[in-house]
Amino acid sequence: MSRNDLERSRALSRRTFLGGAAAVPLLAWGAPTVASLAAGGTATAAEAAPLVASHPSALHTAGELSTAAGRVSARSQPWIGGWDRLVANGRSQSTWTPRPLQDVIRGGDGSNYPQMMYDIHAAYQNALRWRLTGSAAHGDTAVNILNAWSGTLRSIGGNADRFLASGIYGYEFANAGELVRDHPRFNRTRFRDMLLGIFHPMCEHFLNNHNGAVITNYWANWDLCNMAAILAIGIFADRDDLVDRAVGYFRTGAGNGSIDHAIPYVYDDLGLAQWQEAGRDQGHTVMGIGMMATFCEMAWHQGIDLYAHGGNRFLKAAEYVARYNLGLEVPFTDYTWQSGPSSTAPHAGWQTHTEVSSAGRGHVRPVWDTVLGHYEGRRGLSAPWVRQMAESVRPEGGGGDYGSTSGGYDQLGFTTLMFAPAQRAAVRLQSYNFPDRYVRHASYVGRLDANVSPAEDAQFHIRRGLASPGSVSFESVNLPGYFLRHWDYAIRLEQYDNTATFRGDATFAQQTSTVGSGYARFRSHNFPDRYLRHQNNLLRIDPLDSDLANQDAAFRIL
Structure with a gap:
């Protein structure tokens, strides 16, 4: 039996569990009924993970949503600060009206993708409010947005950036759909067909062909967002083959999104590891931490612990990026890569980063409480630089809170509300x-x-x-x-x-x-x-x- 098979067998099959689980209420005051054995707890082995309970099980499980709802009801910090940011966000309002398009273009002439981007975040944020309070108006709004898009969208086009759209908006769409999958007015079948028919083929094409470029041409984020989309779509569609595909690429994929390529150098004596884009700029580097955290979190809820891969390699990378963006120095190993079309390989251009980039240093995105919530909250591991970064930017908001351009919508956000751990125990x-x-x-x-x-x-x-x-x-x-x-x-x-x-x-x-x-x-x-x-x-x-x-x-x- 392969290691992947062993990990999958540790977790109950999502289909098996759903076939025999008794449904229990998520919240006492009228939120939807779902099967809800809570995933979580402290892992006892290097790559142990919780048993998969039921849908929802992408970024959020029923148990975690119930916990967040209780914290909001009790107005407990720091979570209530995250809730207040959610409520204040313009895309969280039940008055939001969708503007679906037949053909979305990202990159090049005729770009119109912001309409999709804004609607996805409005759907997710309204769905989250529905899950945490049972508000029918917010649930209806989320479903209206998703139904409108699944009944309208025909294609995603543009220049190479179309593959950013397939990845980022694919994983975000799937997570919004996962939150409302049991809503009686949600056209789940049509939404599933949209994800599998439009987004998934583009994600696979990119990971297999990299838009005709040499394998190192595209930065880690390009792979990671498409990997995240395949994983999220697999979870939503109950396609274990897609879950396995995404997880397999994370471990051994040829592109820069696989973990050993995304984190090429480890400094074990310092508890740090260099991120692939660290010599490029800090905006994309922080984005990468957020994308890998999203991927690992979704995998965790399938019973697969990628957070622990390679001796917590991702934790060391997150510590590296947090430390540098807090204003402290980090080591750097020269990073050399090849770029250009695959037709010119092996003679395509070679370039080298010789130092960590200060461009965008101090960049803020809503990613840190996801990382902290796992390593310190679940596992009890020390993450001092991640904790300091998380505490310095709390409460983390969501789409639109970090700028009006696409970068402000790359992460679904509201990670303080959903992932922040309780106060760390005292130290000696x-x-x-x-x-x-x-x-x-x-x-x-x-x-x-x-x-x-x-x-x-x-x-x-x-x-x-x-x-x-x-x-x-x-x-x-x-x-x-x-x-x-x-x-x-x-x-x-x-x-x-x-x-x-x-x-x-x-x-x-x-x-x-x-x-x-x-x-x-x-x-x-x-x-x-x-x-x-x-x-x-x-x-x-x-x-x-x-x-x-x-x-x-x-x-x-x-």
């Missing part, structure tokens, strides 16, 4: 050279001690840096609002007073320590030649001018 900082001792505060003095009592004195929440989003600050668990800061180079615990001086004193740049695998060191924000260290069991900031100082400044985050 363990000393490298005194492993039985931990950072603590005692009578407001920063110390290093063993057998800490009370235990809360040695527990902290790592917050986004008060003075810099690319850094960290340490907030006391038992004294909320109190942070570790330096004063005359000594570390104290003091209440945040919202001054620039306090923010600088309480902010540290997390770096990889030069001693011991898995240890970090923390550089002072406003005294960048000094680092957090212990000396005679007291904490202070000092230059690292000796081997002993480097050892004293190394801590493991537990």
Whole structure:
């Protein structure tokens, strides 16, 4: 039995389960009835995943929708912030009127694709509101949009960008349809025929032929969006062959969307990995993180864990992209590729990126809480740079909130609402050279001690840096609002007073320590030649001018 067969057998067949499951209500106040064994939990093996429950099971499962609805009802943060962004978005209104086209063109003369783009997001957002509140008006609007398009669309054309349309709008359409698949007015058969008859053939053509270009000509995003469309269409249409096709390409495909091509270089000692488009610009690089997260999330709900592939290779890439876009430096390995038509291979043009691109640095898209929700929320793994990025851009919105051009609609968004994990558990900082001792505060003095009592004195929440989003600050668990800061180079615990001086004193740049695998060191924000260290069991900031100082400044985050 192949590895893919083993993974598929770990999960109940969607068809088998739907054939024998008893339907239960999703929400008590009138949302549609679906079979709803919740997918989720913590994986116990390297590539274990939850059992597939039932439809919906693309980006969202019935259990996850029910959880989100409860959080919205309770007005719990950070999720209610995501809900408020959804409600405020112009495409989320039940008054939206669809404008379907027979022939959509993206790229070249006559481009008219924004009409499709806007309608897809209106359908998804109204469908999400229906799922979370049971609002009949929003459900009807979502169905009206999707029925209008499936009854009108005949073709997608244009220049090479038509394959971006087949991929991006294919996966988005399928996810909107998946949310309303059991709505009594939804023409599911006709919508399925549209996905299989128009979108799927274009996606397959691109992955097989790459528009007549050499295999490395198109960036990772081109493959990823078409892979995501095939996967989402396979889920919606109950076509396990399409699910297997997409997953197989993710693992071993020849194009840049397969994981080893999309993430060509791994820096295991740093917990980072270089994204294929990092030397191009940061807008497309962040887009790539979002597309791969979307793909992995949909696969997860089919019982296939691609998040864990290659020792969490994707997590390392997300950490790389988050870290750089937070303003910190990352390593870079020269990346060489070939471009041009396949008819000229092997003599088509060769190009090389020699450094990470600063173009668009700090670019924001609604992608980060999807990544964080899996790695920290489900798996309990540390993702410090992804967490800092997610917290700095929350609550994440959706289509139209990030610009009016196509880039603002590449992701369905609202990831804080649907994926943000609960607050991370408190951490402890363990000393490298005194492993039985931990950072603590005692009578407001920063110390290093063993057998800490009370235990809360040695527990902290790592917050986004008060003075810099690319850094960290340490907030006391038992004294909320109190942070570790330096004063005359000594570390104290003091209440945040919202001054620039306090923010600088309480902010540290997390770096990889030069001693011991898995240890970090923390550089002072406003005294960048000094680092957090212990000396005679007291904490202070000092230059690292000796081997002993480097050892004293190394801590493991537990």
